[in-house]
Amino acid sequence: MMYKEINFILNGENVNLQVSPDEILLEVLREKLGVKSPKCGCNKGDCGTCTVILNGKTVRSCLVLAIEVDNQEIVTLEGLMGNGLTPLQESFLKNNSFQCGFCAPGIILSATELLGRNSKPEKKEIQEAIAGNLCRCSGYSPIIDAIIDLTN
Amino acid sequence: MSEIQLDYAKPKLLNEALDIISKSINPYILAGGTDLIDMIKEGLVQPDMIIDLKGIEQFHQLSFKNDALFIGAGVTFSELIESKIIKEHFPVISELSRTVASLGIRNRATLVGNICSAVPCMDSGPLLVAYDALIMTVGPKGERSVPAEKWFIGSRKTAIEKGEIVIGISISSPGKHGSCFVKLGRYEGEDLAQVNLIILALKNYIFKVSFGSVAPVPVRAKKIEQLINGKVITTSLIEEACKLIEKEISPITDIRATKEYRMHMAKIMFERGLNAAVSRLNGSGPEYGKNLL
Numbered sequence: 001m002m003y004k005e006i007n008f009i010l011n012g013e014n015v016n017l018q019v020s021p022d023e024i025l026l027e028v029l030r031e032k033l034g035v036k037s038p039k040c041g042c043n044k045g046d047c048g049t050c051t052v053i054l055n056g057k058t059v060r061s062c063l064v065l066a067i068e069v070d071n072q073e074i075v076t077l078e079g080l081m082g083n084g085l086t087p088l089q090e091s092f093l094k095n096n097s098f099q100c101g102f103c104a105p106g107i108i109l110s111a112t113e114l115l116g117r118n119s120k121p122e123k124k125e126i127q128e129a130i131a132g133n134l135c136r137c138s139g140y141s142p143i144i145d146a147i148i149d150l151t152n
Numbered sequence: 153m154s155e156i157q158l159d160y161a162k163p164k165l166l167n168e169a170l171d172i173i174s175k176s177i178n179p180y181i182l183a184g185g186t187d188l189i190d191m192i193k194e195g196l197v198q199p200d201m202i203i204d205l206k207g208i209e210q211f212h213q214l215s216f217k218n219d220a221l222f223i224g225a226g227v228t229f230s231e232l233i234e235s236k237i238i239k240e241h242f243p244v245i246s247e248l249s250r251t252v253a254s255l256g257i258r259n260r261a262t263l264v265g266n267i268c269s270a271v272p273c274m275d276s277g278p279l280l281v282a283y284d285a286l287i288m289t290v291g292p293k294g295e296r297s298v299p300a301e302k303w304f305i306g307s308r309k310t311a312i313e314k315g316e317i318v319i320g321i322s323i324s325s326p327g328k329h330g331s332c333f334v335k336l337g338r339y340e341g342e343d344l345a346q347v348n349l350i351i352l353a354l355k356n357y358i359f360k361v362s363f364g365s366v367a368p369v370p371v372r373a374k375k376i377e378q379l380i381n382g383k384v385i386t387t388s389l390i391e392e393a394c395k396l397i398e399k400e401i402s403p404i405t406d407i408r409a410t411k412e413y414r415m416h417m418a419k420i421m422f423e424r425g426l427n428a429a430v431s432r433l434n435g436s437g438p439e440y441g442k443n444l445l
Contacts, residue, residue, distance in 0.1 A: 002158075004160070021158045021202065022158045022192070024189070044190050044193070045186055045190060045256075048256060051256055054259075057259040058255060058256040058259060059256055059259055059260050060256050060260070063185050063186050063189045063190060064189070065160065065182075065185065065202070068182075068185070070162075110256065127341065128250070128341060131254050131255070132253065132255055132256050132341070132342050
């Protein structure tokens with residue numbers, strides 16, 4: 001297999017590794033770099049559990065080649081948290097937003113992207129922002145409530 | 153993934169990209185990757201070379217000059233939604249883009265990628281057909297500009313030729329106009345279209361009507377256009393036009409909807425879309441982005 005060297009910033013730190021051109025970013029993050037917050041759900045871009053932030057925008061890491069992020073910047077939930085829970089996570093906790101939690105990292109990143117753009121989004125905008133993050137436990141209401149709660 | 157040894161290149165210049173294509177056996181262009189990576193995973197395509205066009209600066213161009221809009225092949229749906237040029241001159245492109253997949257997909261997926269994948273339920277096809285857009289390509293034989301109606305030749309089949317790259321889309325402004333994009337999904341957010349439709353209302357009540365997801369390729373509804381052009385829109389005219397919809401489109405039954413449901417909804421969408429486009433032309437009507445269904 002042909003390997004190529006890539007360099008990128010992951011959660012504020014430089015990463016340098018060898019990847020083959022067919023490796024998927026999600027798999028590299030989880031299996032080679034031990035970053036476990038992005039999950040593999042549908043593996044085709046529909047469910048949003050693999051969401052990461054690439055150059056400031058949420059993307060589906062299951063649909064990104066690892067080699068594409070050469071010289072780019074990636075943030076996952078691990079990077080967002082730093083040393084503790086973010087206010088958004090606190091709000092999710094308070095509102096009992098999640099049950100199994102599988103979708104949580106993706107939803108936290110999508111909501112973070114939204115709040116970075118608009119600090120007081122309407123309910124409709126919240127729904128639009130997380131439409132691509134499927135949750136099979138909550139029915140979404142407590143998730144949306146928590147985001148609204150934080151912005152009030 | 154594929155058994156074929158895959159290579160990847162991210163050229164900075166168009167000529168470099170064309171050169172790599174000419175030297176590869178089965179090259180594929182990568183823009184947002186939201187279709188391509190999935191197709192590779194599914195085994196539908198087996199490229200030996202992926203050419204990432206995101207390194208080529210001119211592909212990120214989004215401009216409006218001499219009354220013509222140019223959308224480069226690397227422009228994402230999110231960039232279209234955020235663009236002031238689009239909001240001002242072609243608000244329906246923003247209206248449409250907001251219905252494409254989900255935000256995390258729109259941050260990567262490009263309009264040009266959408267019309268290169270050319271799946272029948274794509275949202276961008278009817279748009280380009282209605283606006284008589286040109287698809288600009290470059291390849292071994294030089295540059296071509298293909299009218300949108302000739303671009304789509306079947307499900308997942310386009311008029312692209314071997315060795316060619318799509319540079320972007322050119323849309324001439326029809327002047328002041330009202331427009332409306334209506335999309336039927338199973339729920340709001342993220343779903344593929346069961347039927348989609350775009351209507352342009354130009355001055356003197358000249359109309360452009362195009363349907364998607366109801367035939368292998370986008371349908372330009374010329375019989376309907378002929379019927380309603382230059383006329384004041386009345387309930388009886390809409391009824392007459394709805395009868396023509398049955399002659400214009402040929403929906404099928406699939407996992408997302410039956411053909412009967414699609415036909416029924418196409419008529420409702422046509423009526424609401426037409427009324428919205430006309431009232432927008434006259435400076436009123438629902439704001440762009442409002443769901444009419």
